[in-house]
Amino acid sequence: MLAFLSGCQVSPQFISDSDNIDPDIVAEVNSQPETPEPTTPQQAPQVVEITDVWQRLRLQLNIPVPEQALVERYREWYLANPKHLAQISERAGPFLYLIVDAIEKRGLPMELALLPIVESAFDPFAYSPGAASGLWQFTSPMARHFGLKINWWYDGRRDVPAATTAALDMMQYLYQKTGENWLYAIAAYNSGEGRILNAIKRNEAAGKPTDFWSLSLPSETERYVPQLLALADVIKHADQYGIQLAAIDNKPAVHVVDIGSQIDLAKAASLAEIDITDLQQLNPGYNHWATAPKGPHKLVLPVDKAEEFSAALAALPAEERLNWVRYQIRRGDSLGLIAKKHRTTVDIIRSINNIKGNNIVAGKHLLIPIAQQDATDYPLSAEQRVLAQQNRNSSRYSSKYQVKSGDSLWKIARQFKISTSELANWNGLSAKDTLKPGKTLVIWHQDDNRKGVVRTVKYKVRNGDSLAAIASKFKVSVSQLRKWNQLNEKKYLQPGQMLTLYVDVTSSNS
Incomplete structure (x- = not known):
């Protein structure tokens, strides 16, 4: 007790209520001078x-990463495929700072910054069989619900700053709707809050646990959360796992500039003194040669070019933002034909020329905005040029041809308007080989009408699907579907059948 009391000033009231303590001891203790507690010099916190x-x-x-079988499976996959994350970390360079900064400002879990890896592998042109598009994989109804515009000129799902704002708005909404549970909210991002809430109610009614891991959900959603958690674990311990991530400077790489009105992208690139390909890599939301007439009037630029661009834009006369042509209407013309010819829209022509309806008069003139440069000077991304070399812009499709009696390589090549050497090479033959009836040859076709950014989509046929419905959904033609998949006109589609589509994501605004 003396050891405990030594160096302490004891309250008299406390002592008088204690029958077991000798008053002499108390007096002795209270009379001793107070001994200051030893102090240790405080070290200044290290700033990292x-x-x-x-x-x-x-x-x-x-967010805690549990020991779950699916989490472990995805962790093993990421560790077995280190090049995947290495490539993604390169691709994330322009926008990861922007995303991390936005999440910090809202006080949201940083795991959300990894969703674009799971959703799209950080490809702003990613396009899913469910017609979801962009870095954050929005469907068009959900995109519009959270404030993104989608039209002929512009698709906000691919506008990284705008889509990031919409995605974080959606995550905060889902967090509130699912009882402020982040695993529920992340799962709901994949399959909708209704499905998650219904699964919780079913477990409650059955007296079962209602944590995420106990819910009965679609297999895709059951895998979605474990994949994100496994990815978070691998990235958090990247050094420990031997994963190499391309370093990204912890400072803004891009700046969003308000340009006020429509501008030709080639003109904008010139003002910023950057290549048009680099400009369009940063602005994948624009489908055509100019920004959208009715907005958003924003451009993403390299941070070191933004001030220079803004000054040059301010000095540019408004009428020089676009090139204009004075077009004389000809017999047989329609607004649709004129708009298509000049790569613009009927609405724009109507608006500029104060036209109501569709009536136009031959001999009259229209004022039409046109691209400053040729269409081939507006590549949508440098990556797409690489893809074009790898898969001929995905505009090639194959068909099969069964050799008939009397056929020769020369005869078949002539029929399909290709060279004999091409046909031979595609099928591992010599140009002098004799063909046997019944042999199947592969014929590659080039669809020169397909432009823009093309992504290969694997689509699983569902009950009630038809070629017409699928073609309409992905903005392709029925004949293209048949060619790409060697479909017989007399055979019906079967549920579960897999179709391959080559979708131009810059024209798929549904």
């Missing part, structure tokens, strides 16, 4: 300078 966005991100990954 964060120079890499990945470092900044991994320090804030805090």
Whole structure:
């Protein structure tokens, strides 16, 4: 007791209520001078300078990662495929700082910054069989619900800053709707809050646990959350796992500039003194040669070019933002034909020329905005040019030809308007080989009408599907569907059948 009391000033009231303590001892203790507690010099907290966005991100990954079979399976996959994350970390360079910064400002879990990896592998042109598009994989109804515009000129799902704002708005909405449970909210991002809430109610009614891992959900959703958690674990412990992530400077790489009105992208690139390909890599939301007439009037630029661009734009006369042509209407013309010829829309022509309805008069003139450069000078991304070399812009499709009696390589090549050497090479033959009836040859076709950014989509036929309905959904033709999949006109589609489609994501606004 003396040891406990030594160096302490004891309250008299406390002592008088204690029958077991000798008053003499108390007096002796209280009369001793107070001994100050020993002090240790305080060390100033070490300040760790964060120079890499990945470092900044991994320090804030805090959602617990449970020992679950699916989590382990995805962790093993990421570790077995290190090139996947290495490529993604390169692709994330322009936009990861922007996404991490937006999440921090809202106080949201940093794991959400990894959703674009799971959703699209950080490809803003990604397009799914369910017609979801962009880095965050919005469907058009959900995109519009959260404020993104989609039209002929522009698709907000591919506008990374705008889509990031919409995605985080959606995550906050889902967090509130699902009882402020982040695993529920992340699952709902994949399949909708209704499905998650119904699964919770079913478990409650059956007296079962209602944590995420106990819910009965679609297989895709059951895999979605484990995949994200496994990814978060791998990135958080990247050094430990030997995963190499391309360093991204912890500072803004891009700046969003308000341009006020429509501008030709080639003109904008010239003002910013950057290549048009680089400009369109940063602005994948624009489908054609100019920004959208009715907005949004924003351009994403390299941060070191933004000030220079703004000054040059301010000095540019408004009428020089676009090139104009004075077009004389000819017999047989329609607004639709004129718009298609000049790569614009009927609404734009109507608006500029104060036309109501569709009536136009031959001999009269129309004022039409046109692209400053040829269509081939407006590539939509440098990556797409690489893809074009790899798969001929995905505009090639194959068909099969069964050799008939009397056929020769020369005869078949002439029929399909290709060279004999091409046909031979495609089928591992010599140009002098004799063909046997019944042999199947592969014929590759080039669809020169397909432009823009093309993605290959694998579509699983569902009950009630028809070629016409699928073609309409993906903005392709029935004949293209038949050619790409060697479909017989007399055979019906079967549920579960897999179809391959080559979808131009810059024209798929549904």
